[in-house]
Amino acid sequence: MTPPRAPSWWRIYRGPLVLLAVVLVAPWLPWGRFGYLVPLLQLAGIYTLLATSLTLLLGMAGQISLGHAGFFAVGAYTAGVAATVWHWPSGVAALAAVLAAGLVALLCGGMVLRLRGHLLALATLCLGVILYELILKSSLTGGAAGLYDLPEWRVPGRLGAGPAGGFYLVWGAAWLALAWLAHLSASPAGRALRAVRDDEAAAAALGVDVFVLKLKAFVASAMLAGVAGVLYAFVHSPSYLGPEEFGLTTSVLLVMMAVLGGLNSPWGGLVGALAVMALREGITLVADQCGFSGAARIEQLVYGLILILLLTRAPQGLVPLWRRVCCRAGDS
Amino acid sequence: MGDARLKVVNLQAGYGKLQVLKGVSCHVGAGEVVALLGANGAGKSTLLRTVAGLLPAVGGRLFLDGNEVTGRPAEQLAALGLLLVPEGRGLFPEMTVLDNLRLGGHARRLPARELAVCVAAAAARYPVLAGRLTERAGNLSGGQQQMLALARAHVAAPRVLVLDEPSTGLAPQWVHDVFIAVREWRERGAAVLLAEQNMAQALTVADRGYVLENGQIVLEGTAAELLASPAVRKAYLGGE
Numbered sequence: 001m002t003p004p005r006a007p008s009w010w011r012i013y014r015g016p017l018v019l020l021a022v023v024l025v026a027p028w029l030p031w032g033r034f035g036y037l038v039p040l041l042q043l044a045g046i047y048t049l050l051a052t053s054l055t056l057l058l059g060m061a062g063q064i065s066l067g068h069a070g071f072f073a074v075g076a077y078t079a080g081v082a083a084t085v086w087h088w089p090s091g092v093a094a095l096a097a098v099l100a101a102g103l104v105a106l107l108c109g110g111m112v113l114r115l116r117g118h119l120l121a122l123a124t125l126c127l128g129v130i131l132y133e134l135i136l137k138s139s140l141t142g143g144a145a146g147l148y149d150l151p152e153w154r155v156p157g158r159l160g161a162g163p164a165g166g167f168y169l170v171w172g173a174a175w176l177a178l179a180w181l182a183h184l185s186a187s188p189a190g191r192a193l194r195a196v197r198d199d200e201a202a203a204a205a206l207g208v209d210v211f212v213l214k215l216k217a218f219v220a221s222a223m224l225a226g227v228a229g230v231l232y233a234f235v236h237s238p239s240y241l242g243p244e245e246f247g248l249t250t251s252v253l254l255v256m257m258a259v260l261g262g263l264n265s266p267w268g269g270l271v272g273a274l275a276v277m278a279l280r281e282g283i284t285l286v287a288d289q290c291g292f293s294g295a296a297r298i299e300q301l302v303y304g305l306i307l308i309l310l311l312t313r314a315p316q317g318l319v320p321l322w323r324r325v326c327c328r329a330g331d332s
Numbered sequence: 333m334g335d336a337r338l339k340v341v342n343l344q345a346g347y348g349k350l351q352v353l354k355g356v357s358c359h360v361g362a363g364e365v366v367a368l369l370g371a372n373g374a375g376k377s378t379l380l381r382t383v384a385g386l387l388p389a390v391g392g393r394l395f396l397d398g399n400e401v402t403g404r405p406a407e408q409l410a411a412l413g414l415l416l417v418p419e420g421r422g423l424f425p426e427m428t429v430l431d432n433l434r435l436g437g438h439a440r441r442l443p444a445r446e447l448a449v450c451v452a453a454a455a456a457r458y459p460v461l462a463g464r465l466t467e468r469a470g471n472l473s474g475g476q477q478q479m480l481a482l483a484r485a486h487v488a489a490p491r492v493l494v495l496d497e498p499s500t501g502l503a504p505q506w507v508h509d510v511f512i513a514v515r516e517w518r519e520r521g522a523a524v525l526l527a528e529q530n531m532a533q534a535l536t537v538a539d540r541g542y543v544l545e546n547g548q549i550v551l552e553g554t555a556a557e558l559l560a561s562p563a564v565r566k567a568y569l570g571g572e
């Protein structure tokens with residue numbers, strides 16, 4: 001009997017390699033009059049990072065967070081305040097921002113992760129709302145007026161001037177996060193996390209330190225959201241940082257993306273974020289072409305209906321749906 | 333008594349205000365199978381869950397290899413070589429058979445290569461699993477799931493194995509396999525604590541047994557003594 005082999009190198013890492021190639025090529029495609037989509041893809045990269053942080057927490061560890069926009073905000077605002085108010089170098093500010101997001105998660109996680117199910121959902125929701133309100137009411141963050149003239153990060157050299165200048169930074173980070181998650185998913189720690197998701201008591205009986213593992217996943221997830229916040233502040237929107245992006249709507253949208261993409265695959269966050277962004281843009285585009293522009297309510301209605309349809313037809317998410325379709329195509 | 337691998341002294345535990353265990357003492361030696369008998373609701377599962385650290389003890393003490401481990405959480409007890417196969421088997425239904433087996437080695441912190449060897453050995457011992465390694469554990473039949481739980485214990489290679497009603501709800505041929513596995517564990521020198529409602533079956537493999545009633549041990553003795561005891565025969569074996 002040959003021992004069952006560990007998943008081969010290629011099976012774990014082919015996804016990240018293909019994605020890397022796509023990311024490298026994407027800004028140089030002949031976009032033509034669709035050139036406006038490149039900055040949008042950059043935003044999609046930030047959302048990919050955020051949705052992926054939830055794929056880790058909700059998909060692998062089975063712990064819901066309805067307040068993840070809060071960690072996104074902690075990352076963005078710590079970076080913004082440190083750079084513009086305290087005049088720290090932007091690299092130091094960014095590092096502080098990611099650590100701050102992790103620290104908030106560590107302190108809050110110790111409290112809320114003892115809760116389960118609905119209670120955890122409500123506790124994290126409150127956490128998100130509190131963080132949002134703190135930013136809105138604080139004088140340090142500029143409140144509703146926001147912060148202006150943040151340092152702008154671009155890829156160094158000639159490349160930085162082109163459309164790829166910010167794109168590469170955002171997608172580079174998203175790629176690292178996805179590759180790390182694919183690696184984690186196939187590792188003993190990933191197995192232990194999924195065991196915690198399936199049955200905490202059974203995992204503990206096998207020697208898994210359930211609480212510590214949940215806390216680690218929570219902190220790692222918050223730090224990923226913090227990285228997304230830094231990228232939002234320094235790359236995507238350096239001229240102005242306001243609180244609008246960091247409310248409850250965003251938290252819910254992130255859960256939506258993670259679930260829609262599929263919680264059982266490390267790629268769920270990527271697929272979900274791209275699908276939601278593409279859907280939103282696609283509907284706007286079609287509405288424009290049909291002369292419906294301005295009828296924003298109809299767009300929202302169609303958007304919502306399609307999302308409901310997708311979730312009912314593919315409750316496991318788009319990644320498994322894609323695999324099913326591929327299998328069927330392969331059989332015939 | 334001093335060399336008992338698992339020793340429970342005057343253990344009390346329960347859920348909230350409900351006290352289920354009212355001072356239970358028992359012990360299991362190395363290479364010994366001890367049956368824990370009793371009707372539904374007698375407190376068998378509560379005792380096993382408390383022994384495994386999943387339920388806090390309200391009073392009493394717990395020893396592994398003579399060292400006190402009272403109050404240690406489940407993951408620490410697992411690291412010391414105690415494994416509970418809970419009622420309902422404690423599998424991870426959404427994960428593959430292979431990943432379930434690998435998780436058996438979690439507490440041992442084996443390097444990947446050694447873990448693969450242990451998993452292969454377990455799959456060879458339980459051939460019903462060998463062709464199903466990539467299937468979801470939840471897709472297996474009840475008997476196959478119980479074999480998976482036993483195979484996972486094989487990977488874990490515990491020094492103290494605690495089995496909670498491993499034969500409940502299984503077809504007869506699977507029950508037979510379960511008790512063969514229990515005998516193997518004894519031969520390997522593990523201490524086995526086996527909770528069973530099926531007394532006649534349990535006492536054919538066990539060396540000794542305890543009868544639990546209302547959270548208290550009411551009877552203890554060798555398997556032969558218990559089988560011969562009129563009280564046991566009347567209450568549990570349906571004989572005269």
